[in-house]
Amino acid sequence: MKYKLLLGLSVLFAVGAGAQEVAYEEYDLDNGLHVILHQDNTAPVVTTAVMYHVGGKDRVDGKTGFAHFFEHLLFEGTKNIEKGKWFEIVSSNGGTNNANTSNDRTYYYEVFPSNNLKLGLWMESERMLHPVIEQGGVDTQNEVVKEERRLRYENSPYGKFLFAVSENLFENHPYKDPNIGYMKDLDASSLDEFIAYKKKYYVPNNATLVVTGDIDTDQAKKWISDYFGPIPRGADIVRNYPQEKPITSQINAKTYDANIQIPATIIGYRTPGFKNRDAYVLDMIATYLSDGPSSKLYKKMVDEQKEALQVGSINLGQEDYSMYLVFALPVGQITLDQLNTSIEQEIEKARTTLISENDYKKLQNKFENRFVNSNSSVEGIASSLATNYLLFGDTSLINKEIEIYRSITREEIKEVANKYLNPNQRVVIDYLPEEKPAN
Structure with a gap:
Protein backbone atom coordinates (compact mmCIF):
# COMPACT_ATOMS: atom_id res chain seq x y z
CA MET A 1 0.00 0.00 0.00
CA GLY A 229 -6.95 -3.35 -2.13
CA PRO A 230 -7.52 -6.36 -4.45
CA ILE A 231 -9.79 -4.43 -6.86
CA PRO A 232 -7.91 -3.98 -10.16
CA ARG A 233 -6.97 -0.51 -11.32
CA GLY A 234 -8.80 0.69 -14.40
CA ALA A 235 -7.42 2.42 -17.47
CA ASP A 236 -6.65 6.11 -17.06
CA ILE A 237 -9.57 8.32 -18.08
CA VAL A 238 -8.93 11.16 -20.50
CA ARG A 239 -11.51 13.91 -20.87
CA ASN A 240 -11.37 16.40 -23.72
CA TYR A 241 -14.77 18.02 -24.02
CA PRO A 242 -15.38 20.76 -26.59
CA GLN A 243 -15.19 24.33 -25.38
CA GLU A 244 -17.92 26.86 -25.91
CA LYS A 245 -17.50 30.14 -27.75
CA PRO A 246 -18.39 33.20 -25.66
CA ILE A 247 -21.95 34.49 -25.92
CA THR A 248 -21.70 37.98 -27.42
CA SER A 249 -25.34 38.82 -28.13
CA GLN A 250 -28.53 38.03 -26.26
CA ILE A 251 -30.16 34.70 -27.10
CA ASN A 252 -33.97 34.58 -26.92
CA ALA A 253 -35.90 31.34 -26.59
CA LYS A 254 -39.29 29.96 -25.60
CA THR A 255 -40.19 26.79 -23.75
CA TYR A 256 -43.67 25.38 -23.16
CA ASP A 257 -44.83 23.46 -20.11
CA ALA A 258 -48.24 21.76 -20.00
CA ASN A 259 -48.12 21.65 -16.18
CA ILE A 260 -48.21 25.39 -15.48
CA GLN A 261 -50.70 28.24 -15.69
CA ILE A 262 -48.39 31.10 -14.70
CA PRO A 263 -45.50 31.85 -17.09
CA ALA A 264 -41.97 32.54 -15.90
CA THR A 265 -38.89 34.27 -17.15
CA ILE A 266 -35.49 32.63 -16.91
CA ILE A 267 -32.28 34.53 -17.55
CA GLY A 268 -29.11 32.48 -17.83
CA TYR A 269 -25.42 33.38 -18.07
CA ARG A 270 -22.56 30.98 -18.76
CA THR A 271 -20.01 31.38 -15.97
CA PRO A 272 -16.69 29.72 -15.08
CA GLY A 273 -16.36 26.30 -13.44
CA PHE A 274 -16.58 26.08 -9.69
CA LYS A 275 -12.82 25.89 -9.11
CA ASN A 276 -12.39 29.38 -10.53
CA ARG A 277 -12.22 32.13 -7.90
CA ASP A 278 -14.82 34.12 -9.84
CA ALA A 279 -17.32 31.31 -9.16
CA TYR A 280 -17.08 32.05 -5.43
CA VAL A 281 -17.75 35.71 -6.11
CA LEU A 282 -20.78 34.82 -8.23
CA ASP A 283 -22.10 32.72 -5.33
CA MET A 284 -21.99 35.85 -3.22
CA ILE A 285 -23.70 37.93 -5.90
CA ALA A 286 -26.53 35.40 -6.15
CA THR A 287 -27.00 35.51 -2.38
CA TYR A 288 -26.87 39.31 -2.38
CA LEU A 289 -29.57 39.54 -5.05
CA SER A 290 -32.08 36.95 -3.93
CA ASP A 291 -31.39 35.13 -0.64
CA GLY A 292 -34.18 36.04 1.76
CA PRO A 293 -36.84 38.75 1.97
CA SER A 294 -34.26 41.51 2.50
CA SER A 295 -32.35 40.66 -0.69
CA LYS A 296 -32.36 43.18 -3.52
CA LEU A 297 -34.53 41.37 -6.07
CA TYR A 298 -37.05 40.07 -3.56
CA LYS A 299 -37.46 43.37 -1.74
CA LYS A 300 -37.90 45.31 -4.96
CA MET A 301 -39.97 42.96 -7.13
CA VAL A 302 -42.06 41.11 -4.52
CA ASP A 303 -42.42 43.55 -1.64
CA GLU A 304 -42.21 47.04 -3.11
CA GLN A 305 -43.34 46.85 -6.75
CA LYS A 306 -45.48 43.73 -6.27
CA GLU A 307 -44.72 42.58 -9.79
CA ALA A 308 -43.41 39.10 -8.97
CA LEU A 309 -44.86 36.18 -7.09
CA GLN A 310 -41.39 34.75 -6.74
CA VAL A 311 -37.88 35.72 -7.81
CA GLY A 312 -34.54 34.03 -7.27
CA SER A 313 -30.99 33.64 -8.53
CA ILE A 314 -28.32 30.99 -8.19
CA ASN A 315 -24.86 30.29 -9.53
CA LEU A 316 -25.24 26.59 -10.33
CA GLY A 317 -21.68 25.31 -10.00
CA GLN A 318 -20.28 22.72 -12.40
CA GLU A 319 -16.78 21.51 -13.14
CA ASP A 320 -16.23 22.92 -16.62
CA TYR A 321 -18.79 25.72 -16.87
CA SER A 322 -21.30 26.96 -14.32
CA MET A 323 -24.69 28.53 -14.99
CA TYR A 324 -25.83 31.73 -13.31
CA LEU A 325 -29.64 31.75 -13.34
CA VAL A 326 -32.27 34.33 -12.45
CA PHE A 327 -35.97 33.46 -12.59
CA ALA A 328 -39.22 35.20 -11.75
CA LEU A 329 -42.98 34.57 -11.89
CA PRO A 330 -45.23 37.58 -12.64
CA VAL A 331 -48.20 38.93 -10.71
CA GLY A 332 -51.44 39.50 -12.63
CA GLN A 333 -50.93 41.32 -15.91
CA ILE A 334 -47.24 42.02 -15.40
CA THR A 335 -45.36 40.91 -18.51
CA LEU A 336 -42.18 38.88 -18.65
CA ASP A 337 -40.47 41.84 -20.31
CA GLN A 338 -41.31 43.97 -17.29
CA LEU A 339 -39.77 41.37 -15.01
CA ASN A 340 -36.65 41.23 -17.17
CA THR A 341 -36.31 45.01 -16.98
CA SER A 342 -36.52 45.02 -13.19
CA ILE A 343 -34.02 42.17 -12.93
CA GLU A 344 -31.56 43.94 -15.22
CA GLN A 345 -31.86 47.15 -13.21
CA GLU A 346 -30.66 45.37 -10.07
CA ILE A 347 -27.91 43.48 -11.87
CA GLU A 348 -26.78 46.74 -13.45
CA LYS A 349 -26.38 48.24 -9.98
CA ALA A 350 -24.17 45.31 -9.03
CA ARG A 351 -22.08 45.94 -12.15
CA THR A 352 -21.67 49.67 -11.67
CA THR A 353 -21.75 50.46 -7.94
CA LEU A 354 -20.20 48.98 -4.81
CA ILE A 355 -22.58 47.17 -2.51
CA SER A 356 -22.98 48.84 0.87
CA GLU A 357 -20.79 47.97 3.84
CA ASN A 358 -23.88 46.76 5.67
CA ASP A 359 -24.89 44.41 2.83
CA TYR A 360 -21.32 43.18 2.62
CA LYS A 361 -21.27 42.30 6.32
CA LYS A 362 -24.60 40.48 5.97
CA LEU A 363 -23.15 38.44 3.10
CA GLN A 364 -20.11 37.46 5.12
CA ASN A 365 -22.32 36.37 8.03
CA LYS A 366 -24.46 34.21 5.73
CA PHE A 367 -21.47 32.42 4.27
CA GLU A 368 -19.96 31.88 7.72
CA ASN A 369 -23.24 30.25 8.76
CA ARG A 370 -23.37 28.04 5.67
CA PHE A 371 -19.82 26.92 6.25
CA VAL A 372 -20.52 25.93 9.84
CA ASN A 373 -23.69 24.05 8.88
CA SER A 374 -22.02 22.13 6.05
CA ASN A 375 -19.69 20.44 8.54
CA SER A 376 -22.13 19.96 11.41
CA SER A 377 -22.51 16.17 10.99
CA VAL A 378 -20.28 13.26 10.02
CA GLU A 379 -22.54 12.72 7.01
CA GLY A 380 -22.01 16.30 5.85
CA ILE A 381 -18.28 16.08 6.50
CA ALA A 382 -18.05 12.92 4.38
CA SER A 383 -19.68 14.67 1.44
CA SER A 384 -17.48 17.76 1.82
CA LEU A 385 -14.27 15.74 2.02
CA ALA A 386 -15.12 13.68 -1.07
CA THR A 387 -16.18 16.73 -3.08
CA ASN A 388 -13.20 18.84 -2.12
CA TYR A 389 -10.72 16.15 -3.10
CA LEU A 390 -12.37 14.64 -6.16
CA LEU A 391 -13.73 17.76 -7.85
CA PHE A 392 -11.70 20.63 -6.42
CA GLY A 393 -8.41 18.77 -6.01
CA ASP A 394 -7.89 20.15 -2.51
CA THR A 395 -9.19 18.25 0.51
CA SER A 396 -8.11 21.05 2.85
CA LEU A 397 -10.91 23.25 1.51
CA ILE A 398 -13.06 21.65 4.20
CA ASN A 399 -11.23 23.92 6.64
CA LYS A 400 -10.14 26.87 4.53
CA GLU A 401 -12.86 27.45 1.91
CA ILE A 402 -14.43 30.09 4.15
CA GLU A 403 -11.20 32.08 3.83
CA ILE A 404 -11.89 32.44 0.11
CA TYR A 405 -15.26 34.04 0.79
CA ARG A 406 -13.78 36.20 3.55
CA SER A 407 -11.17 37.52 1.13
CA ILE A 408 -13.70 38.65 -1.49
CA THR A 409 -14.00 42.43 -1.51
CA ARG A 410 -16.82 44.75 -2.49
CA GLU A 411 -14.68 45.91 -5.42
CA GLU A 412 -14.28 42.31 -6.59
CA ILE A 413 -18.04 41.74 -6.46
CA LYS A 414 -18.56 44.72 -8.76
CA GLU A 415 -15.76 43.61 -11.08
CA VAL A 416 -17.05 40.04 -11.46
CA ALA A 417 -20.65 41.17 -12.02
CA ASN A 418 -19.39 43.43 -14.79
CA LYS A 419 -17.34 40.59 -16.26
CA TYR A 420 -20.10 37.99 -16.61
CA LEU A 421 -23.58 39.44 -16.07
CA ASN A 422 -24.15 41.71 -19.06
CA PRO A 423 -27.24 41.72 -21.35
CA ASN A 424 -25.19 40.65 -24.39
CA GLN A 425 -23.92 37.57 -22.50
CA ARG A 426 -27.25 36.09 -21.55
CA VAL A 427 -30.01 33.73 -22.60
CA VAL A 428 -33.56 34.99 -21.98
CA ILE A 429 -36.21 32.28 -21.93
CA ASP A 430 -39.96 32.77 -21.89
CA TYR A 431 -41.20 29.74 -19.96
CA LEU A 432 -44.83 29.50 -21.03
CA PRO A 433 -47.95 27.43 -20.42
CA GLU A 434 -48.39 24.99 -23.27
CA GLU A 435 -51.13 26.18 -25.56
CA LYS A 436 -53.96 23.70 -25.94
CA PRO A 437 -54.90 22.96 -29.55
CA ALA A 438 -58.15 24.55 -30.70
CA ASN A 439 -61.14 22.23 -31.27
Missing part, protein backbone atom coordinates in the same frame (compact mmCIF):
# COMPACT_ATOMS: atom_id res chain seq x y z
CA LYS A 2 1.48 3.34 -1.02
CA TYR A 3 0.61 6.09 1.46
CA LYS A 4 0.39 9.77 0.81
CA LEU A 5 -0.28 10.69 4.42
CA LEU A 6 -1.72 14.13 4.73
CA LEU A 7 -3.00 14.88 8.16
CA GLY A 8 -5.68 17.48 8.55
CA LEU A 9 -4.79 19.95 11.25
CA SER A 10 -5.77 18.96 14.76
CA VAL A 11 -9.01 20.20 16.20
CA LEU A 12 -7.43 23.09 18.07
CA PHE A 13 -8.73 26.39 16.78
CA ALA A 14 -12.09 27.66 15.63
CA VAL A 15 -12.25 28.72 11.98
CA GLY A 16 -15.48 30.60 12.43
CA ALA A 17 -18.23 31.05 14.92
CA GLY A 18 -18.98 27.57 16.24
CA ALA A 19 -16.86 25.75 13.66
CA GLN A 20 -13.79 23.68 14.44
CA GLU A 21 -11.25 22.45 11.98
CA VAL A 22 -11.94 18.98 10.66
CA ALA A 23 -9.09 16.56 11.29
CA TYR A 24 -8.60 14.00 8.53
CA GLU A 25 -6.06 11.60 7.09
CA GLU A 26 -5.79 10.68 3.42
CA TYR A 27 -3.76 8.24 1.40
CA ASP A 28 -3.82 6.23 -1.84
CA LEU A 29 -4.07 2.48 -2.31
CA ASP A 30 -1.83 0.97 -4.94
CA ASN A 31 -4.80 0.63 -7.31
CA GLY A 32 -5.36 4.40 -7.24
CA LEU A 33 -8.29 4.55 -4.82
CA HIS A 34 -8.02 7.68 -2.73
CA VAL A 35 -9.02 7.18 0.91
CA ILE A 36 -9.96 9.88 3.42
CA LEU A 37 -10.61 9.11 7.10
CA HIS A 38 -12.15 11.42 9.70
CA GLN A 39 -12.49 10.20 13.27
CA ASP A 40 -15.21 11.64 15.50
CA ASN A 41 -16.11 9.51 18.49
CA THR A 42 -18.77 11.82 19.93
CA ALA A 43 -21.61 9.62 18.64
CA PRO A 44 -21.70 5.90 17.70
CA VAL A 45 -22.35 6.56 14.01
CA VAL A 46 -20.25 6.10 10.88
CA THR A 47 -20.63 7.16 7.27
CA THR A 48 -19.08 5.17 4.43
CA ALA A 49 -19.15 6.94 1.09
CA VAL A 50 -17.72 6.52 -2.38
CA MET A 51 -17.68 9.32 -4.93
CA TYR A 52 -16.94 8.41 -8.54
CA HIS A 53 -15.69 11.02 -10.97
CA VAL A 54 -18.41 10.30 -13.48
CA GLY A 55 -21.56 12.27 -14.24
CA GLY A 56 -23.98 13.26 -16.93
CA LYS A 57 -21.30 14.90 -19.07
CA ASP A 58 -19.38 11.61 -19.37
CA ARG A 59 -20.99 10.24 -22.49
CA VAL A 60 -20.84 10.27 -26.25
CA ASP A 61 -23.55 11.72 -28.43
CA GLY A 62 -26.54 9.42 -28.58
CA LYS A 63 -25.70 7.79 -25.25
CA THR A 64 -26.90 10.30 -22.68
CA GLY A 65 -27.98 9.53 -19.11
CA PHE A 66 -25.64 6.62 -18.41
CA ALA A 67 -24.21 7.98 -15.13
CA HIS A 68 -27.64 8.66 -13.67
CA PHE A 69 -28.79 5.26 -14.89
CA PHE A 70 -25.88 3.62 -13.06
CA GLU A 71 -26.85 5.43 -9.88
CA HIS A 72 -29.89 3.12 -9.94
CA LEU A 73 -28.34 0.08 -11.58
CA LEU A 74 -25.59 -0.37 -9.00
CA PHE A 75 -28.20 -1.06 -6.32
CA GLU A 76 -29.48 -4.07 -8.26
CA GLY A 77 -27.18 -6.56 -6.62
CA THR A 78 -23.68 -8.01 -6.71
CA LYS A 79 -21.97 -11.37 -6.88
CA ASN A 80 -22.47 -11.70 -3.12
CA ILE A 81 -25.54 -9.52 -2.52
CA GLU A 82 -28.74 -11.04 -3.82
CA LYS A 83 -30.77 -9.07 -6.35
CA GLY A 84 -33.11 -6.62 -4.62
CA LYS A 85 -31.58 -7.15 -1.16
CA TRP A 86 -29.31 -4.09 -0.91
CA PHE A 87 -31.74 -1.81 0.94
CA GLU A 88 -32.98 -4.67 3.10
CA ILE A 89 -29.44 -5.42 4.31
CA VAL A 90 -28.82 -1.76 5.15
CA SER A 91 -32.09 -1.18 6.99
CA SER A 92 -31.97 -4.47 8.90
CA ASN A 93 -28.59 -3.43 10.28
CA GLY A 94 -29.82 -0.07 11.52
CA GLY A 95 -28.57 1.95 8.57
CA THR A 96 -29.74 4.30 5.87
CA ASN A 97 -28.29 4.87 2.42
CA ASN A 98 -28.75 6.85 -0.75
CA ALA A 99 -27.04 8.06 -3.90
CA ASN A 100 -27.15 11.05 -6.22
CA THR A 101 -25.68 12.06 -9.56
CA SER A 102 -24.70 15.42 -10.99
CA ASN A 103 -23.22 16.30 -14.34
CA ASP A 104 -19.76 15.79 -12.83
CA ARG A 105 -19.87 13.01 -10.20
CA THR A 106 -21.87 10.18 -8.63
CA TYR A 107 -22.05 9.75 -4.86
CA TYR A 108 -23.07 6.65 -2.88
CA TYR A 109 -23.19 6.55 0.91
CA GLU A 110 -24.39 4.61 3.95
CA VAL A 111 -24.90 5.76 7.54
CA PHE A 112 -24.60 2.93 10.05
CA PRO A 113 -24.22 2.40 13.78
CA SER A 114 -20.46 2.32 14.25
CA ASN A 115 -20.41 -1.42 14.93
CA ASN A 116 -21.40 -1.93 11.28
CA LEU A 117 -18.50 -0.08 9.68
CA LYS A 118 -17.13 -3.36 8.32
CA LEU A 119 -20.46 -4.06 6.64
CA GLY A 120 -20.56 -0.64 4.99
CA LEU A 121 -17.05 -1.03 3.61
CA TRP A 122 -17.77 -4.53 2.33
CA MET A 123 -20.94 -3.40 0.55
CA GLU A 124 -19.21 -0.50 -1.21
CA SER A 125 -16.35 -2.79 -2.25
CA GLU A 126 -18.93 -5.21 -3.63
CA ARG A 127 -20.53 -2.40 -5.61
CA MET A 128 -17.16 -1.50 -7.11
CA LEU A 129 -15.83 -5.00 -7.77
CA HIS A 130 -18.77 -7.38 -8.21
CA PRO A 131 -21.88 -5.61 -9.54
CA VAL A 132 -24.19 -7.83 -11.52
CA ILE A 133 -25.05 -6.09 -14.77
CA GLU A 134 -27.52 -8.17 -16.71
CA GLN A 135 -30.40 -7.51 -19.08
CA GLY A 136 -33.12 -8.07 -16.48
CA GLY A 137 -31.69 -5.45 -14.15
CA VAL A 138 -31.16 -3.02 -17.02
CA ASP A 139 -34.77 -3.40 -18.12
CA THR A 140 -36.05 -2.92 -14.55
CA GLN A 141 -34.02 0.22 -13.91
CA ASN A 142 -34.86 1.61 -17.33
CA GLU A 143 -38.50 1.68 -16.27
CA VAL A 144 -37.54 3.23 -12.92
CA VAL A 145 -35.65 6.03 -14.64
CA LYS A 146 -38.52 6.65 -17.05
CA GLU A 147 -40.91 7.00 -14.12
CA GLU A 148 -38.51 9.36 -12.36
CA ARG A 149 -38.27 11.50 -15.48
CA ARG A 150 -42.04 11.66 -15.76
CA LEU A 151 -42.51 12.46 -12.07
CA ARG A 152 -39.73 15.00 -11.56
CA TYR A 153 -39.52 16.67 -14.94
CA GLU A 154 -42.24 15.98 -17.48
CA ASN A 155 -45.23 16.07 -15.09
CA SER A 156 -43.88 18.52 -12.52
CA PRO A 157 -44.68 22.25 -12.77
CA TYR A 158 -41.59 24.11 -14.01
CA GLY A 159 -39.78 20.77 -14.04
CA LYS A 160 -37.98 21.55 -17.30
CA PHE A 161 -36.39 24.80 -16.10
CA LEU A 162 -32.84 23.49 -16.25
CA PHE A 163 -33.41 21.64 -19.50
CA ALA A 164 -34.48 24.89 -21.13
CA VAL A 165 -31.45 26.79 -19.85
CA SER A 166 -28.75 24.22 -20.58
CA GLU A 167 -29.88 23.51 -24.12
CA ASN A 168 -29.66 27.23 -24.90
CA LEU A 169 -26.50 28.10 -22.94
CA PHE A 170 -24.47 25.26 -24.43
CA GLU A 171 -24.05 24.31 -28.04
CA ASN A 172 -21.18 21.80 -28.00
CA HIS A 173 -20.34 20.79 -24.43
CA PRO A 174 -22.20 17.78 -22.98
CA TYR A 175 -23.79 20.09 -20.41
CA LYS A 176 -26.27 20.91 -23.17
CA ASP A 177 -28.11 17.66 -22.47
CA PRO A 178 -30.01 16.77 -19.28
CA ASN A 179 -28.21 14.80 -16.61
CA ILE A 180 -31.02 12.23 -16.59
CA GLY A 181 -30.56 11.77 -20.33
CA TYR A 182 -33.01 11.05 -23.12
CA MET A 183 -35.07 7.89 -22.83
CA LYS A 184 -34.52 7.03 -26.48
CA ASP A 185 -30.78 6.81 -25.80
CA LEU A 186 -31.22 4.38 -22.91
CA ASP A 187 -33.76 2.34 -24.86
CA ALA A 188 -31.33 2.01 -27.77
CA SER A 189 -28.32 1.02 -25.65
CA SER A 190 -27.08 -2.54 -25.48
CA LEU A 191 -26.04 -4.56 -22.44
CA ASP A 192 -22.46 -4.59 -23.73
CA GLU A 193 -22.44 -0.78 -23.75
CA PHE A 194 -23.54 -0.64 -20.11
CA ILE A 195 -20.89 -3.19 -19.12
CA ALA A 196 -18.23 -1.16 -20.95
CA TYR A 197 -19.35 2.02 -19.19
CA LYS A 198 -18.98 0.36 -15.80
CA LYS A 199 -15.55 -0.97 -16.68
CA LYS A 200 -14.37 2.47 -17.75
CA TYR A 201 -15.65 4.71 -14.95
CA TYR A 202 -16.45 2.66 -11.82
CA VAL A 203 -12.87 1.79 -10.99
CA PRO A 204 -10.75 2.60 -7.92
CA ASN A 205 -8.52 5.13 -9.67
CA ASN A 206 -11.62 7.14 -10.60
CA ALA A 207 -13.06 7.13 -7.07
CA THR A 208 -12.63 8.49 -3.56
CA LEU A 209 -13.60 6.49 -0.47
CA VAL A 210 -14.46 8.50 2.65
CA VAL A 211 -15.09 7.09 6.12
CA THR A 212 -16.20 9.46 8.87
CA GLY A 213 -17.43 9.12 12.43
CA ASP A 214 -16.88 6.76 15.33
CA ILE A 215 -14.05 4.68 13.91
CA ASP A 216 -10.86 3.02 15.03
CA THR A 217 -8.52 4.35 12.35
CA ASP A 218 -6.12 1.40 12.32
CA GLN A 219 -8.97 -1.10 12.12
CA ALA A 220 -10.64 0.90 9.34
CA LYS A 221 -7.40 0.90 7.33
CA LYS A 222 -7.13 -2.86 7.71
CA TRP A 223 -10.67 -3.45 6.41
CA ILE A 224 -10.17 -0.96 3.58
CA SER A 225 -7.01 -2.77 2.53
CA ASP A 226 -8.75 -6.15 2.69
CA TYR A 227 -11.85 -5.15 0.75
CA PHE A 228 -10.64 -2.52 -1.70
